[in-house]
Amino acid sequence: MTSQAPLTYDQAGVNYDLIDPLKITAQRAAAATASHLAGHGFSEVKASRGESAYVVDVGPFYMASIVECLGTKTLVADEMARQTGKSFFAGIAQDTIAMAVNDLITVGATPLVVQAYWAAGGSDWFGDAQRAQALVAGWKAACDTCQVAWGGGETPALAGIVEDGRIDLAASCTGLINPKERLSVGDKLGADDAIVLLASSGIHANGLSLARKLAERLPRGYLTEIEPGLTYGEALLAPTALYSPVTEALWKAGIAPHYCANITGHGWRKLLRHPSALTYRIHTVPPKTAVLDFIQKQAGQDDREAYSTLNMGAGFAIFVKAADAERTAQVARDCGIAAWVAGTVEAGEKQLLIEPLNIRFSEDDLALR
Amino acid sequence: MTSQAPLTYDQAGVNYDLIDPLKITAQRAAAATASHLAGHGFSEVKASRGESAYVVDVGPFYMASIVECLGTKTLVADEMARQTGKSFFAGIAQDTIAMAVNDLITVGATPLVVQAYWAAGGSDWFGDAQRAQALVAGWKAACDTCQVAWGGGETPALAGIVEDGRIDLAASCTGLINPKERLSVGDKLGADDAIVLLASSGIHANGLSLARKLAERLPRGYLTEIEPGLTYGEALLAPTALYSPVTEALWKAGIAPHYCANITGHGWRKLLRHPSALTYRIHTVPPKTAVLDFIQKQAGQDDREAYSTLNMGAGFAIFVKAADAERTAQVARDCGIAAWVAGTVEAGEKQLLIEPLNIRFSEDDLALR
Structure with a gap:
C-alpha cells in the first residue's frame, strides 16, 4: 500500500469543478423565481438561498423543503450483499432519510413529511423481496426515529438510465419552523x-x-x-x-x-x-x-x-x-x-x-x- | 410493420406486477407513521393516502408534498440530440416539473416550491454547457408558468448507478391548500x-x-x-x-x-x-x-x-x-x-x-x- 500514490477525491471520479458552475447558474435562475410567492400572499426567506433547505414565510410559520440524494453508498451495500449474503438496505434507507432530514433541520425546521424516491434500473430490483422489505423496514424505522410522517413516494423502473441491478435513492422532506423564532439561517450568527x-x-x-x-x-x-x-x-x-x-x-x-x-x-x-x-x-x-x-x-x-x-x-x-x-x-x-x-x-x-x-x-x- | 406482433407495455420492459406488491407494502408502512404528526400538533388528511400527493393538516391550512420522477423521456431527448444536433432539455425540464406539479394540484394545492433532482451518470454531464443551460432555462420557464418558487435542489454525479452520459431527473413540490375548503381528496365526489x-x-x-x-x-x-x-x-x-x-x-x-x-x-x-x-x-x-x-x-x-x-x-x-x-x-x-x-x-x-x-x-x- 505505502508504495502507491495518495488517492484524492478528484481521482475517485467526482469533479466538483464541472458541477459547481452549473450549480451556480441554476441557483441564480432559481433566485429569480422567488417573486412568484408574492402572487400567493407569501415570500421567501432570502437568507435561506444557498442554505441546506429553502424556507418560505407562509404567515403563521415558515415552511422548509429539500430533496436530497443518497449518492453511491448502495454500490457498497450491493457488493457486501454479494460477498456476505447479508442485506444492508435497512441501513441504506436510514442513510437516505438522514441526507434529507439532517439538511432540513439546519434552518430550524421540524421535519414533518418525508417522500421516498426509489428509482431502480428495472422492475426486477423490486422483485427481490428480502432486499425490498429491508428498504421499507429501514425507511419506516428512520421515520419513527425522526418522528416524521412518510407521505409516499415514487418507485420507477428506469432501465437505460439507472444501471441494471442498481437503485438511485433520494428523499424529499418538508417541515415547518414553528414558532418562527426557531429560524436559524445565520442572521444571529456572530463573534463569541x-x-x-x-x-x-x-x-x-x-x-x-x-x-x-x-x-x-x-x-x-x-x-x-x-x-x-x-x-x-x-x-x-x-x-x-x-x-x-x-x-x-x-x-x-x-x-x-x-x-x-x-x-x-x-x-x-x-x-x-x-x-x-x-x-x-x-x-x-x-x-x-x-x-x-x-x-x-x-x-x-x-x-x-x-x-x-x-x-x-x-x-x-x-x-x-x-x-x-x-x-x-x-x-x-x-x-x-x-x-x-x-x-x-x-x-x-x-x-x-x-x-x-x-x-x-x-x-x-x-x-x- | 403490419406483419409484426402487437407491442404491449409489458414487452416494453416495465412490469408493474413486480413493482406494485412492494408499493403496497411501502404504503402500509408509510400509513403507520402518520401518528408522528400528533407529536408536533398536526395530523394527516387520511383520505390523501394513496392519492397523488400527501396532505397534512397544519392548522390554518393544509400542506401538500410530492416527489415525482420524469422517467425515461431523456433517452428520447438524448437520441434526438445525437441525430439532429438540437437540444431538447428545456422541454424535458418542463416535463419533469409537470410530473410533480400536475400531481400536487390534484388535492387542491397551490404549488409553492419546487426542488430539482438532477442525478447524472458523471460530472461530465454537467460539462456540456449548452445542454445544462437548456435544462436550467426550461426549469425556470416552467416555474414561471406555474408561479412557483424554485427552491434549490441536488445535482449529484452518480457513476455506477446512473448510466454514463445519462441523467435521472425528478422534482419535489410542496404547496398549500389555502383556504382549506380547496381540499379535493374525493370526499365530495359523488353521483351526478x-x-x-x-x-x-x-x-x-x-x-x-x-x-x-x-x-x-x-x-x-x-x-x-x-x-x-x-x-x-x-x-x-x-x-x-x-x-x-x-x-x-x-x-x-x-x-x-x-x-x-x-x-x-x-x-x-x-x-x-x-x-x-x-x-x-x-x-x-x-x-x-x-x-x-x-x-x-x-x-x-x-x-x-x-x-x-x-x-x-x-x-x-x-x-x-x-x-x-x-x-x-x-x-x-x-x-x-x-x-x-x-x-x-x-x-x-x-x-x-x-x-x-x-x-x-x-x-x-x-x-x-
Missing part, C-alpha cells in the same frame, strides 16, 4: 458564538466514491478487517446518524441555535458555509471514527485533504451562544450522540482554523454560491 | 358530478418505454414523419402540459373541484383512482394527439390496450358538480388548454365506461392501494 460538534457514526453518505476506489486497492477489499471483527465494508455501511432528535430536544430545552451546518460533501469546509465574514477557530477535534482513520491512512491523505472531504468524526455542527454551549453538548449526549464544545466564532476574515491539526481553510476553499 | 377532461400535449412523460421500443421497429426511427414536417421524435418530445394555471384559475372563478386525476401511468385507468364505488361514464372522447394515434397504430394496440396505458389526448381529469362543468371547461380554454365535458359520475359498481369506444375498465384493472 460557540461551535458544538456532534459525532458522526462513520463515513455517513459522503466520500463513498473515494472509499470504493480504496477498496479496489485492498487485497481483501471490503472484507479487510479495520479492527477485530469489523470489516471495512460493514464499517462503511454504518447508517448515517439522524440529528433531528437533537435539534428537537434543543428547542424543548430552550436553546435556539444561531446556525447549523450538516457536514457532508466538502467535509469540514462546510463549517464555512455561512456567507458572513467570520473566523471559526476549532480548539477541540473529535476522535476520528475507525473507518475514517482507516481511509485516511490507506489513501495516504494528509489531514488537510482528509478534513476537506470527509466528516472525520463530526457529522453536524451547531453554532450557539457561548452560554448555551455546554448544555447543547449535553442535550445531544442525552439523545445518545457524542458531542464536543469544539471551538469559537470570532470577528475576522472568513476562515476555518483547525488549530490542533494546524489546518486553515479560507473562503476560496468553498465556492458554493 | 361531471367529468371534464383537459387536453394533453402529446405522450407527456408516461409510456415512453413503449414509445422507444416502437422507434426500434421503424425503419427511420425517431426521424419518421408522423405528419408533414413533424418527426416522431419531435412529437414525443412535446413538453407535458402544465395544469396548475387551470386549477388556480378555477379557484379564482369560484369553482372547487370535487376530485382531480392526473392521467399518467396506467392511462385512463387513473380515472378509477378514487376508492369510492362509483361508475364513470364517458360520452365524449377527446381527439387523440397525432403522436398517440401513431403509436397506437404502429404498435398494433386495440383501443382497450391504448387507453389502459396512454393518456390518448386527455392529460388531466377534473370532477366537478354538473352545474360547473361547462364553466370549468371554459376556464381551461381561457388558459389555452382544450377541454371537454366528457362524462358523468353515477351511482353503481366501480367501473369506467368509455362508451364511444365500447371499453370497460373495472376495479380489478387498477390495483394501486
Whole structure:
C-alpha cells in the first residue's frame, strides 16, 4: 500500500469543478423565481438561498423543503450483499432519510413529511423481496426515529438510465419552523458564538466514491478487517446518524441555535458555509471514527485533504451562544450522540482554523454560491 | 410493420406486477407513521393516502408534498440530440416539473416550491454547457408558468448507478391548500358530478418505454414523419402540459373541484383512482394527439390496450358538480388548454365506461392501494 500514490477525491471520479458552475447558474435562475410567492400572499426567506433547505414565510410559520440524494453508498451495500449474503438496505434507507432530514433541520425546521424516491434500473430490483422489505423496514424505522410522517413516494423502473441491478435513492422532506423564532439561517450568527460538534457514526453518505476506489486497492477489499471483527465494508455501511432528535430536544430545552451546518460533501469546509465574514477557530477535534482513520491512512491523505472531504468524526455542527454551549453538548449526549464544545466564532476574515491539526481553510476553499 | 406482433407495455420492459406488491407494502408502512404528526400538533388528511400527493393538516391550512420522477423521456431527448444536433432539455425540464406539479394540484394545492433532482451518470454531464443551460432555462420557464418558487435542489454525479452520459431527473413540490375548503381528496365526489377532461400535449412523460421500443421497429426511427414536417421524435418530445394555471384559475372563478386525476401511468385507468364505488361514464372522447394515434397504430394496440396505458389526448381529469362543468371547461380554454365535458359520475359498481369506444375498465384493472 505505502508504495502507491495518495488517492484524492478528484481521482475517485467526482469533479466538483464541472458541477459547481452549473450549480451556480441554476441557483441564480432559481433566485429569480422567488417573486412568484408574492402572487400567493407569501415570500421567501432570502437568507435561506444557498442554505441546506429553502424556507418560505407562509404567515403563521415558515415552511422548509429539500430533496436530497443518497449518492453511491448502495454500490457498497450491493457488493457486501454479494460477498456476505447479508442485506444492508435497512441501513441504506436510514442513510437516505438522514441526507434529507439532517439538511432540513439546519434552518430550524421540524421535519414533518418525508417522500421516498426509489428509482431502480428495472422492475426486477423490486422483485427481490428480502432486499425490498429491508428498504421499507429501514425507511419506516428512520421515520419513527425522526418522528416524521412518510407521505409516499415514487418507485420507477428506469432501465437505460439507472444501471441494471442498481437503485438511485433520494428523499424529499418538508417541515415547518414553528414558532418562527426557531429560524436559524445565520442572521444571529456572530463573534463569541460557540461551535458544538456532534459525532458522526462513520463515513455517513459522503466520500463513498473515494472509499470504493480504496477498496479496489485492498487485497481483501471490503472484507479487510479495520479492527477485530469489523470489516471495512460493514464499517462503511454504518447508517448515517439522524440529528433531528437533537435539534428537537434543543428547542424543548430552550436553546435556539444561531446556525447549523450538516457536514457532508466538502467535509469540514462546510463549517464555512455561512456567507458572513467570520473566523471559526476549532480548539477541540473529535476522535476520528475507525473507518475514517482507516481511509485516511490507506489513501495516504494528509489531514488537510482528509478534513476537506470527509466528516472525520463530526457529522453536524451547531453554532450557539457561548452560554448555551455546554448544555447543547449535553442535550445531544442525552439523545445518545457524542458531542464536543469544539471551538469559537470570532470577528475576522472568513476562515476555518483547525488549530490542533494546524489546518486553515479560507473562503476560496468553498465556492458554493 | 403490419406483419409484426402487437407491442404491449409489458414487452416494453416495465412490469408493474413486480413493482406494485412492494408499493403496497411501502404504503402500509408509510400509513403507520402518520401518528408522528400528533407529536408536533398536526395530523394527516387520511383520505390523501394513496392519492397523488400527501396532505397534512397544519392548522390554518393544509400542506401538500410530492416527489415525482420524469422517467425515461431523456433517452428520447438524448437520441434526438445525437441525430439532429438540437437540444431538447428545456422541454424535458418542463416535463419533469409537470410530473410533480400536475400531481400536487390534484388535492387542491397551490404549488409553492419546487426542488430539482438532477442525478447524472458523471460530472461530465454537467460539462456540456449548452445542454445544462437548456435544462436550467426550461426549469425556470416552467416555474414561471406555474408561479412557483424554485427552491434549490441536488445535482449529484452518480457513476455506477446512473448510466454514463445519462441523467435521472425528478422534482419535489410542496404547496398549500389555502383556504382549506380547496381540499379535493374525493370526499365530495359523488353521483351526478361531471367529468371534464383537459387536453394533453402529446405522450407527456408516461409510456415512453413503449414509445422507444416502437422507434426500434421503424425503419427511420425517431426521424419518421408522423405528419408533414413533424418527426416522431419531435412529437414525443412535446413538453407535458402544465395544469396548475387551470386549477388556480378555477379557484379564482369560484369553482372547487370535487376530485382531480392526473392521467399518467396506467392511462385512463387513473380515472378509477378514487376508492369510492362509483361508475364513470364517458360520452365524449377527446381527439387523440397525432403522436398517440401513431403509436397506437404502429404498435398494433386495440383501443382497450391504448387507453389502459396512454393518456390518448386527455392529460388531466377534473370532477366537478354538473352545474360547473361547462364553466370549468371554459376556464381551461381561457388558459389555452382544450377541454371537454366528457362524462358523468353515477351511482353503481366501480367501473369506467368509455362508451364511444365500447371499453370497460373495472376495479380489478387498477390495483394501486
